[in-house]
C-alpha cells in the first residue's frame with residue numbers, strides 16, 4: 001500500500017504547467033473523474049495516475065489524468081479510474097433514490113449494459129449449450145449439468161456468464177444496493193468472487209431462448225459490473241420451481257446459522273484484510289527489530305491506519321473464536337447465539353462474548369516488542385484464552401449444566417411461576433452469562449488470574465499483568481487453580497438465589513451499575529447493607545489460596 005515514487009513528483013513548475021495544458025486539450029477540457037468542464041482560470045486542478053502504478057499502470061502521459069482538485073479525493077490510494085467509477089456509482093444512487101426509488105442490480109445493468117439479450121440454450125446428454133452474441137460475434141459455451149436429488153430434484157450449472165446476458169429478478173430479491181462502494185473497490189483491486197451468485201434460466205418458450213435472472217448475490221454482481229469485470233460467476237438453476245427457491249434462499253439467510261452470523265463474518269472479513277497486508281509486512285520486516293507498532297506507524301499508508309486498527313482487532317478476536325489450542329477447538333461458540341442478536345436458546349450472545357472475555361483478556365493494541373517476541377506471546381495469548389473459554393464451558397455450561405431445551409427465554413418469569421421447573425445448574429449458568437453480569441465478573445476474573453500468575457513471577461515484563469494478562473506460559477498447576485477460580489465463581493451464592501424476593505428481583509436488572517453493586521459490594525441496588533459476599537477479584541483469588 002505504500003505509494004511508489006512517480007515522475008509526477010519531480011516535475012518542475014513549468015513542466016507541470018505544460019502537462020496540465022496538454023492533458024486539458026487531450027481530455028476535451030473535461031475532468032477525468034466527473035466528466036464536467038474544467039475552467040483553468042477558476043478551478044484548481046490535479047494530475048494523477050489513471051491506473052495505479054501498483055496495478056501496472058505506466059508512469060507517463062498515456063496514464064496521467066487531469067481532474068478538478070476536489071474530484072481527486074484520495075490521492076495515491078485510489079487511482080483515477082476507480083474514482084471515476086465511484087463517482088458514476090454515486091451519481092446513479094442519487095438519480096434513482098432522489099424520488100424515493102431504489103437502486104438495484106436492475107438499474108445498474110440498465111445503465112452499464114443497456115443492450116442485453118436472452119441466451120440460446122440446447123440440451124445435449126448431460127450438458128447444456130449456452131449461446132449469445134457479443135458485438136455481433138456469436139459465442140457458444142458448454143457446461144455440465146449438475147443434478148441434485150430433492151423435492152423437487154434440481155438441475156443447475158456453474159458458469160461465468162457475461163453481464164450482457166444477465167437480468168435481475170425483481171420478484172425474488174428487491175433489496176437496494178446503495179451501500180456498494182467498499183465492495184466495488186474490493187473487486188476493482190482484483191479480489192476474486194468467492195461464492196457464486198444464484199440465477200434461474202427459464203426455458204418456457206419454443207424458440208430455444210431463455211432469460212438468465214439473478215435472484216441472489218446481486219451485491220457482488222453489481223459491484224463487479226461497476227468494477228468493469230466482464231462476467232459473473234453464477235450457479236444457474238434450470239427451470240426450477242421459483243417458490244421453492246425463494247423459500248430456500250430465505251432460509252439460508254435466516255435459519256441457517258453459519259450464514260447469518262453478522263458479527264463473526266465481520267470479524268472474518270476484517271481478519272482477512274489485516275492478514276493479507278500484515279503478511280506482506282512480515283516478509284519485508286526484520287523480526288528482531290520491527291514490531292506491530294512499526295506496521296501501523298511506518299509501513300501502512302497513513303490514510304489506512306484507523307481502518308486497519310479495526311481489522312487488527314477483528315483478527316485477534318477471530319483467531320480466538322475459530323482457532324485451536326493444541327488439538328482443542330474453541331467450544332464456546334456452540335453455546336453462542338448465531339442466528340439473531342437477541343439470544344433465546346443459547347446462554348451467550350456474540351456481543352456478550354465480545355464485551356467480556358474478548359475485550360478484557362486480549363491485548364487489543366499494537367505491541368512495541370520485536371516481532372519474534374510478539375509472535376510467540378500472541379500465540380500463547382490466543383491459546384490461553386481458548387483454554388479459559390473451554391474451562392468455562394466444561395465447568396459452567398457443558399454436561400447438561402446449561403440445558404439448551406430450557407433456553408433463556410423469560411427464565412426469571414418461569415422461575416417465579418414454577419420454581420421446580422428450573423434446575424439450579426441451569427439457573428446459575430443462565431445468570432452467569434447475562435451480559436451485564438458477565439462484563440463485571442469477567443474483569444474481576446481476569447484480574448485474579450493476573451495476580452495469581454504475577455505472584456508466581458511468570459510474566460516477562462512487569463507491565464503485562466495490567467493489560468496483557470495472557471502473555472504468559474501457564475503451567476498445568478496454574479491451570480488447576482484457574483479452574484478452581486471458575487468453580488468458585490459458579491458456586492457463588494448469588495447465582496442460585498430463588499427464595500429472597502428482593503434479591504431475585506435485583507438479579508433481573510440489565511444495568512451494569514446494578515450488577516456492580518451486587519457483585520462487587522454484595523449490596524442490592526439502592527441499599528446500604530451487605531447481603532451477599534462480594535464476588536470480586538479478592539474472592540476469586542482467595543478461592544485458590546484457601547480452597548473452597
Ligand SMILES: [Zn+2]
Pocket residue numbers: 031032033034035036067068071
Ligand atoms: Zn471533476
